[in-house]
Amino acid sequence: MASIMATTSNNNSNSNNNSSDIYFELVELSGHIVAKGAWSATLRADCLYKSAHLAKPGRRCRLLQGTWEITPFIALAALDLSLGTCIQVVWLASSVADKRSDSQSFAAINAEGSVVTWGNAGDGGHSSAVAPLMEESVVQICGNKFAFAAIKANGSVVTWGGAGDGGDSSAVAPLLAEGVVQLSGNRFAFAAIKANGSVVTWGGAGDGGDSSAVAPLLAEGGVQFSGNRFAFAASKANGSVVTWGNAGDGGNSSAVAPLLAESVVQVCGTASAFAAIMANGSVVTWGDAGAGGDSSAVAPLLAESVIQVCGTASAFAAIKANGSVVTWGDADSGGDSSAVAPLLAEAVVQVCGTAGAFAAIKANGSVVTWGDADSGGDSSAVAPLLAEGIVQVCGNQFAFAAIKANGSVVTWGDAGAGGDSSAVAPLLAEGIVQVN
Template sequence: MYTPHTGKFFNRVLLVIAFFTALFTTVHATNINLALGKSATQSSIYNTTLYHASQAVNGNTQGIWYNNSITHTQKEQGAWWQVDLGSEKNIHQIIIHNRTDCCADRLSNYQVSISNKVDFSTHTYQQDFHGVPNPKKTIKLSTQGKRGRYVKIQLLDNNYLSLAEVQVMGVDLLRFSEVDFSSAYNDFGGNNNAFNGFNSGAFAAIKGNGSIIAWGDSKHGGTGAPAGSDYTKIYSNKHAFAALKANGSIAAWGNSNLGGAGAPTDSGYTKIYSTDAAFAALKTDGSITAWGDSNSGGASAPTDSGYTKIYSNRYAFSALKADGSITAWAGWGGLGLGGIAPTDDSGYTKIYSTDAAFAALKTDGVITAWGHSDFGGAGAPIDGGYIKIYSTGYAFAALKADGSITAWGDSNWGGTGAPTGGDYIKVHSAWCAFAALKADGSIAAWGHSMYGGAGAPTDSGYTKIYSNALAFTALKADGSITAWGGSIYGGSGEPTDSGYIKIYSTDSAFAALKADGSITAWGDSKYGGTGAPIDNGYIKIYSTKYAFVALKADGSITAWGRSGKGGTTPTISN
């Protein structure tokens, strides 16, 4: 059984002393027609049985009316056609094939857009064209391409829209697990607030054909990924993965005792959540199936339905219904272990967590906490007006609308020492310290003084704070970086130049990305602090606890960090 004190700080930071040499290689992908056979729609249909939107994604570039090889709308203002690529892709070219029998000039005044929104309320690319594709128009996008799920062609005048074929050439980027180490720490206000635990030692990603590739530690799912295709999302806990198919069926792999086996055999699931060592899957009817370590939530899930969302800490789950009532199960935070039982009233809108406690927020900003008292299960504020809660491993910090902060939990981990006054707009957390950002870009930190709770910069103008387990980094508008916290874990050694746009993390290292796609890493070499690629063109970075993998716009990847934990790039067939 896992215990919350097993992972205490000093044991974990001194655990690894072995010599490590970073390894990295690069694997490339090739352009394909991303639109072929995908779902297409248009503003109207000229004939109910012929000339449908799908005719432009069937692989036939003949633009001949009598061969039924074109699309055709009614004559109307702003007639449009669009294709859903299924998920976000990296698009390098759009090739528009016009009809060739007659009427080519109808397509002479049009707009092409790329978006991740089906209604195109925002777009990543949009351009007007005033000329006839004869017989085709090739639109070459920037070197790094444009990312989006939907492509639209729309007339700028009143006319019929006919298309022979639309080829969207690009890369079907690898889709990694929904939560990785870096996103857990930086996107959810505390890594325990993420709906999945990050996988400690392996990567898994979905390829363009819906099949899965995994690499890294076999004990964490680096081998044994399911065969077949049609997978749409990958979820993780610390020791295993669970992949969801389009029909809502699930395949799990990794440590068989900790979630890598025992997944449900039926279908209809919509999302998967996890603790450190168990999974819980939610169905469309709000029923829940759990598997994995029984002491971490793999057993005793509620048998009723109507749940809308599941939350977790390291050892327990809490599920929320539409009326705001909560059902919790498993270890600390699930059964009241540690002295504080789960709440039994309703009206809650969201739940947050430390390693072994929960804190639930109501619409009026009132907070109820439960779980292990040493981890914030006791001592929550009794007033209301709070709008969001953040957490370290052992403490909570709640933010009010006026920008004031109240903290509770272990005093050494941020449960005391929160700044007074207001005007704070966001709180960030490492494993044992908090850092709060003000509207003017100044920062206040508290918690463990050696690992981010002290030493924050005294100037202002910072726009974003990032963290790993043991240090913080802050980014200014000019892309310059200031780091503090555990010096060998990324709290010092940050780059001195500027132009960085985002920072990613492993447990004890950082990797900063520039606008040109170049990367600088620093921190513990055993966690990816050295060995970053020296070329550029990267667009995103993912991480396990010990390794990074960087993704390029052309679909190629480069990994570095501990080789047995995902730091060696796999061989990937296109």
């Protein structure tokens, strides 16, 4: 989490004067200023998002003014600085932006904060039961295999889908009524971080929904979550990692515990393994060896300069500071990227996975895919639409959805898993700001 200090170039605390400039400083909790400058009040807030993304390539964030979300489409002139001059930047875990979901459905947020769902109805693709709660003010969505959870601008959480898999959050409802700033899901459970640093979990108890065994370690300081199939990993503000859930799927990290005691900056999971990026840019892996838990084959390439890691069900892909991509794990699930190696040698800015394939966005807005063809690794049917202008890609179990700069959505992969979005095409033609 970070903060933005904002002041206007005139003495009027109301920023609705379009002739004024607004000065912002993007400041991390450590005090490090990652960006600063004056922006015209006539600009949209996406200029602030772009500055934040330059500081942390591949990471997504939320801008909050008090308890209200600032969307990229809001004009800076619309911000009421009388509410305060400190705007929080909440960095979202890669599990929200780049991690594949085991779901066979998608949920998209438009600029007004309402939600559109499609795909397998039983996996959350049908959200009519909670539709009145999602007509506005939704700012983040996270999905697992059978359910979704959404954060609203007031910090409350709405859930739907399979009841036993997190779609029913009534057992922890009082804890989710306010103050939630981040969500993460594994296959059958969810975890939420609150503004006070506390953690709330629900869903399948044996799959991470019950975090009581590590509750004292999660009482405060949890800053990023990653969930795989049956386990969670949380990196804390002090750089240490806490894991829980099924031991064989990465819930037990004792084999690499000394390496995870400090300096961890990001954690990502496949179905049954985890990978952690350290402050020096190296990568530590644990869990099922065949699913990416053993990275010895590419160890020299992971010794430094890694800035993002993403997983499919059984493979990882890592982006290095020079924009190149390193892959390992199951070859058929994207661990072998030799077929597109020349396209991944430079200029990659984001990677996302389904269960068996990866999609990478390049600096020019084009998309490269590889891995299992039926899981989105073959994007030839929509290739002209992916040649430019892509700003975000999200994967579920067998399909991808990509947002273009004009707010439209392109989908491909298994039709029944959301790869065919024709039923909601008019709703996805413009104004979409997030897909999960």
